[in-house]
Amino acid sequence: MNVSIVGSGYVGTTVAACLADLGHEVVTIDIDEDIVDAINDGESPIHEPGLDELVAEHGGGRLRASTDYEEILDTELTMLALPTPSNDDGSIDLQFMEAGAASVGEALAGAENAAADPHLVVTKSTVVPNTTEDRLAPRIADAGLERGTDFLVASNPEFQREGTAVADFLNPDKLVFGTDDDRATELLHDLYAPLREAADGDVPVVETGIAEAEMIKYANNTFLATKVSLINDIGNICKEFGVDAYEVADAIGLDDRIGEQFLRSGVGWGGSCFPKDTDAIIAAAREQGYDSAVLSAAVELNDAQPKRLLALLDDHVDVSGKRVAVLGLAFKPGTDDIRNTRAVPVIEGLQERGADIVAYDPVATENMRERYPDIQYADSAATALEGASGAVVVTDWDEFAALDAEFEDMADPVVVDGRRIIERRDGITYEGLTW
């Protein structure tokens, strides 16, 4: 199939490279010329395991990039993988989606020979229920197009995680096709047929309505975010009793009804999606007159975890004027993404305390340096720890588990672990956030 993807960021590039690898001809359209050039040169514009290889193999070939929306005319289907950030009040900001939808409409309207089949425009981005229907289809139609004849719309939310995006896309737990038209459903089946054939096991397809598909994405993300907040809540209780929350989590995870995943308690959830999506659906529901008590509590608890981490550090050392190591800046291991990382409230809390911060991350340092140019950055965990009067662990990078003699070089070996990655040992004062 010939496929176009508007927006070549984390999702757009991963989906495009994987679809090209599965045999489709794919073009991504982005306003950022550096991204476009990188892809055409066979270089991945983002850090994501496995993506370099796919872009190197297909970039400039079955995978192309362009700044020109006219490219969609040679394709049967266009996915919108544009940002859906938050407004100041937490509600969803649809400006990028609406601009993209309008550009798609203009390009389709400019076609010299109207295509025999209507072009399918698929919402890949995470949007609140009814966005495709009420906000995007009308923007496409604004160019003088008729829905049903000139174009169709659908929702096909994405469930990949950063750090494992390629593997997740190629072996999803489910595919969700939200449509109101048989032809749209058929095109989505054609698109994913090679993936379902190549996947390790059966990939269930959920055929549903467009708004239901949009809501499934929010239900998925907020359920998982709330699960982590719940285990953090339980973990905080465990800590009060001197009980190891990880032993408790391992045991309850054996109950199939609970499941073993997303039970790692600690400094909380960050990233480009859990925080913004939770805020967006809370705001959207409130606009309809419903206040979600559980989701609001999940956010509140998440905001409190970095404060609890710093309070544990305060119990052992007054960090004012002292060197403090921050280990891990990315919102999770395997990515250089710092969007909504828990490192931000931790760094800001340490700054308020007057600490002399030295931070280290294996891949996210440059991103963080742009945001906080005034703190120090070490090129290894060992250098960050040298002479430090305290260390806080924010990201569970594997390499932190191997730290050992490095703690001996600390001025005051107090380690507060927000991710259960460092073993308790003699010679350091160790505090786990929930254990």
Ligand SMILES: NC(=O)C1=CN([C@@H]2O[C@H](COP(=O)(O)OP(=O)(O)OC[C@H]3O[C@@H](n4cnc5c(N)ncnc54)[C@H](O)[C@@H]3O)[C@@H](O)[C@H]2O)C=CC1
């Ligand atoms: N990051 C992730 O792992 C996941 C993200 N999502 C959702 O996917 C959507 C996209 O997220 P990301 O890929 O992380 O965003 P991103 O910010 O990494 O990428 C968006 C891209 O769109 C481009 N862009 C902006 N305006 C444009 C326009 N008018 N025309 C063409 N290109 C334009 C930007 O230059 C950027 O490259 C969001 O709704 C997000 O919630 C869903 C699942 C996973």
Ligand SMILES: O=C(O)[C@H]1O[C@H](OP(=O)(O)OP(=O)(O)OC[C@H]2O[C@@H](n3ccc(=O)[nH]c3=O)[C@H](O)[C@@H]2O)[C@H](O)[C@@H](O)[C@@H]1O
């Ligand atoms: O919509 C999205 O963008 C994506 O959001 C999450 O993926 P992602 O944010 O990449 O990463 P996760 O692995 O879900 O982790 C999110 C946060 O929760 C934290 N977390 C996760 C699991 C856990 O047990 N404990 C915990 O604190 C992580 O450290 C991280 O900060 C979802 O897992 C994906 O399914 C979804 O597609």
